[in-house]
Amino acid sequence: MKAHHALVADFIPFSWVDGPGNRFVLFLQGCNFNCLACHNPQTIALQSQRAELLSVEEVLSKIRKSTPYITGVTVSGGEATLQSEFIYTLFRAIKDDPELCHLTTFIDSNGSAKQDTWERLAPVTDGAMIDLKVLDETKHLALTGSSNGEVVKSIRILTDLSLLYEVRLLLLPRQNDSELELAATAEFLLAIDPNIRIKVNRFMTHGVRAQARKWTEVSEEEVLGYKGILRSNGVKELA
Ligand code: SF4
Numbered sequence: 001m002k003a004h005h006a007l008v009a010d011f012i013p014f015s016w017v018d019g020p021g022n023r024f025v026l027f028l029q030g031c032n033f034n035c036l037a038c039h040n041p042q043t044i045a046l047q048s049q050r051a052e053l054l055s056v057e058e059v060l061s062k063i064r065k066s067t068p069y070i071t072g073v074t075v076s077g078g079e080a081t082l083q084s085e086f087i088y089t090l091f092r093a094i095k096d097d098p099e100l101c102h103l104t105t106f107i108d109s110n111g112s113a114k115q116d117t118w119e120r121l122a123p124v125t126d127g128a129m130i131d132l133k134v135l136d137e138t139k140h141l142a143l144t145g146s147s148n149g150e151v152v153k154s155i156r157i158l159t160d161l162s163l164l165y166e167v168r169l170l171l172l173p174r175q176n177d178s179e180l181e182l183a184a185t186a187e188f189l190l191a192i193d194p195n196i197r198i199k200v201n202r203f204m205t206h207g208v209r210a211q212a213r214k215w216t217e218v219s220e221e222e223v224l225g226y227k228g229i230l231r232s233n234g235v236k237e238l239a
Pocket of ligand 1: 031032033034035037038039040041043044077078079110144
């Protein structure tokens with residue numbers, strides 16, 4: 001398993017929510033964070049009997065079946081970039097294939113990859129979505145078990161590479177959703193790019209582990225409230 005094979009947790013032949021347009025989404029197994037609010041905790045372990053070792057050719061054959069309906073391919077996780085050489089080989093193969101080269105190639109990531117990984121992937125990647133769990137480092141450690149240092153760096157690196165499609169915020173009631181925190185997050189992200197696109201994701205208890213199952217879910221009205229705060233702090237691009 002390196003450049004030609006990946007441990008795959010799952011795939012969706014058609015998705016509207018994993019990047020622009022309609023997309024084939026591949027979920028790779030294994031993550032280096034351990035988020036309390038993870039909606040797919042079964043994808044965290046680096047090895048899983050439920051995951052399948054697939055070759056680039058096997059994944060391409062699945063993608064080909066979706067091509068009449070999709071505009072692109074997204075690799076997600078787990079943390080996709082832990083298997084970055086596989087992503088490079090898959091995206092390179094898509095770009096080199098006359099029947100697939102019209103598809104855009106995106107990565108959905110927790111932002112923990114280092115600069116050399118993003119630079120390696122840049123020539124074959126059209127965009128990336130980065131999750132910023134919370135700007136405050138202490139809270140980030142508590143919510144994910146990891147520092148957000150590389151996440152913040154990834155947002156800057158991808159902006160410089162013109163590859164940042166959007167930053168995703170998963171807002172958790174009374175944990176990372178105060179007006180003050182949202183204003184600070186907006187200020188921080190707008191300083192990197194005044195036109196940065198932010199997506200607010202709703203926290204739902206579906207799929208999460210026991211501790212987070214007790215947390216309050218976020219309503220559609222609260223999402224509108226969060227977006228209002230971000231907008232009033234200067235964010236123009238909101239999803
Ligand atoms: S980064 Fe994503 S996949 Fe990894 S633990 Fe957090 S929510 Fe789950």
